[in-house]
Amino acid sequence: MTKDHENELTKERILNEAEILFAQKGYKSVNIREITKAANCNLAAVNYYFGSKKNLYLDIFRSRWMARAKRLQEFFKSSLGSISPNSPAKIVEALAYTFLKGPLSEEERHRHHQLIAREMAQPTEALEMIIDQMIKPFIKELSDMLLPSMSKDVTKEELILNILSMFAIVLYFNFARKAVTSIINRPYDSEFKTKLIEHIINFSLYGLSGSQKEELK
Amino acid sequence: MTKDHENELTKERILNEAEILFAQKGYKSVNIREITKAANCNLAAVNYYFGSKKNLYLDIFRSRWMARAKRLQEFFKSSLGSISPNSPAKIVEALAYTFLKGPLSEEERHRHHQLIAREMAQPTEALEMIIDQMIKPFIKELSDMLLPSMSKDVTKEELILNILSMFAIVLYFNFARKAVTSIINRPYDSEFKTKLIEHIINFSLYGLSGSQKEELK
DNA sequence: ATGTGTATAAAACATTTGTTTAAATGTCAA
DNA sequence: TTGACATTTAAACAAATGTTTTATACACAT
Secondary structure (H helix, E strand, C coil): CCCCCCCCHHHHHHHHHHHHHHHHHCCCCCCHHHHHHHCCCCCCHHHHHHCCHHHHHHHHHHHHHHHHHHHHHHHHHHHHCCCCCCCHHHHHHHHHHHHHCCCCCHHHHHHHHHHHHHHHHCCCHHHHHHHHHHHHHHHHHHHHHHHHHECCCCCHHHHHHHHHHHHHHHHHHHHCHHHHHHHHCCCCCHHHHHHHHHHHHHHHHHHHHHHECHHHC | CCCCCCCCHHHHHHHHHHHHHHHHHCCCCCCHHHHHHHCCCCCCHHHHHHCCHHHHHHHHHHHHHHHHHHHHHHHHHHHHCCCCCCCHHHHHHHHHHHHHCCCCCHHHHHHHHHHHHHHHHCCCHHHHHHHHHHHHHHHHHHHHHHHHHECCCCCHHHHHHHHHHHHHHHHHHHHCHHHHHHHHCCCCCHHHHHHHHHHHHHHHHHHHHHHECHHHC
């Protein structure tokens, strides 16, 4: 097949299956034979299309992960509407909804957060790209949105720490599902996720005081 | 050397070096040759003392990680003092201090959280043990401490979610250091950690509202 | 000193794994 | 149909890796 006809079926299948496997098991634990087997193609296809296993991994971040992150940010922005300035409550609600329900399927969301969690635990070139091109700009936007509502003596750095803490929670409940379901002792189903969103919004806005007795606050 | 004399030097050295390497690079990315080289012993020593690489990994959790987790919990409890009941503020302060300063060295703390983060992303037998023997009992204790201060309509499950969110933040700032320092654009030094503790306490207690303008709360 | 069990050492082994090669197959334009 | 190029396939390769084996060194009770 010629390039013109763009039969990328094989290449696409490899990207799809490899992403699933890397998310599930991590880079080192996945071998090319199981990728090509899952993608129903020959062993040599990975090196033929991507040059190396390492580069396939990076390509997944370049072509798949980044696109999805962009989708998430677009979804977040459009779900905020055009009313500006937005209250912190609205922003947090939109964030929690976007990253726990939102445009991604359950499997996609899980994959997305598994991959980024692995990168954060053990950074490769991919992390630098993600931080520079996606995370930093997004945090900048969020900072600008939140800043008008913040107390004067809150520094930019403190604001960023607040944003990171929200993401830390979202990340945790997405990538540590096994631990969460085992500790909470209930399945990670749609009903639980609804409770989770409610919790994350409440905790991000008010912390423990959001659950405390009125007279103690 | 006989068993009586307990020359565990080699075995101990292997445990020490292997833990460092597993924390840094993950199970699959560490090979026995680099462990035994770091521990200054023969290649066969791992299989001689531990039977297999897998079992060495599990032994690290059994003998090292669990002991350290216990140390942390003891430190937390003793830093709370015997005054009971404790306010949520006191509890959160003691938690943040214990897990970000506290009894562990910087390297130990980093290792500790790297290992548990990896287990949560990709559970092995170790995670079940950790959850059953350490995390669940600790969460139970914290729940009992916090419950008296909670609003009547807060369920036990919601309380656990609150506790997990606090740990999610602590975990994140400990295991994702590279990402954090890159985003914040400052080194992960003692000064930063002091700010971090302050932030975690404030965010865990009051969320974003702890940084908002008074008139907007 | 001798024998017994422990510990260390070096080498060998069998798999696994990423990559390369070379041949075969397929596609399409001229 | 033919030639040129893209794709697929099977086989081979070299390096890495967990484990086992066999021999040697060591410590200590008898």
